Amino acid sequence: MFDLSVFTLVHVVISVLGIITGLVVVGGLLAGARLEGWTALFLATTTLTSVTGFGFPFTKVLPPHVVGAVSLVVLAVCLVARYGKRLEGSWRTIYVVTAVTALYLNVFVLVVQLFTKTPPLAQLAPTQQEAPFAVTQALVxxxxxxxxxxxxxxFGTEKAVTATAQG
Structure with a gap:
């Protein structure tokens, strides 16, 4: 009834979509533009990434669960800032910080997975306590x-361009 390999594939695809759409959204923020469609897709896929992460079998809370929980809290604040408070006043900056943080957390996990699942990287940092892993995460x-x-x-101030571009 529960095919773990299919679930893993779906989770990975959603995660990659979250990262790609997040990069587009951050690019829009850097240009001072609201990318409404891209933003909605980014927030949806990033939320689904964190939620589906809890669908893997586990017997105790591990670091990925903590990252997923933190991500969901960050995303909740991001959603309130963007849709509930409509980027008014300081909520504009809160939105930018939480959107970038949510994307960072996805990329952080991507780096962990790359060092776990890619043989050459796994050889460089088999326990993820080694310098190559730490340096990579520090650079990210x-x-x-x-x-x-x-x-x-x-984008984080009222003076920013607020052109709406549909994604």
Whole structure:
């Protein structure tokens, strides 16, 4: 009744879509544009990524469950900022920060999976405690901190361009 390989494939496809659409949305933020369709797809796929992550069999709470829970909290705030508060006042910056954070968490997990499932990377960091893994995650974090800062400057204020572009 429950085919784990099909479920895994669906989860991975949703996750990849979440990352791709998230990159498009962040690109829009950097350009000061609301990409309504892309944003809705990004938030839906990223939420589904976190929700489906809890569908894998487990007997105890592990780091992926914590990341998934944090992601869902971040996404809840993001949804409130975007749709509930309509980007008014400080909610605009909150939206940018939470959208970039949600994308970062997806990419963080992608890096973990790449180091787990890709043999050459797994050899470099078999326990994910080694320097190549730590350096990669640090560079990804630095990139997203910069993207968040730049997106806040470009989109996070009332002065930002608010052109609506349908995705």
């Amino acid at each position: 974090l630095a990139l997203f901190v910069w993207l968040g800062w730049a997106a806040c400057r470009a």
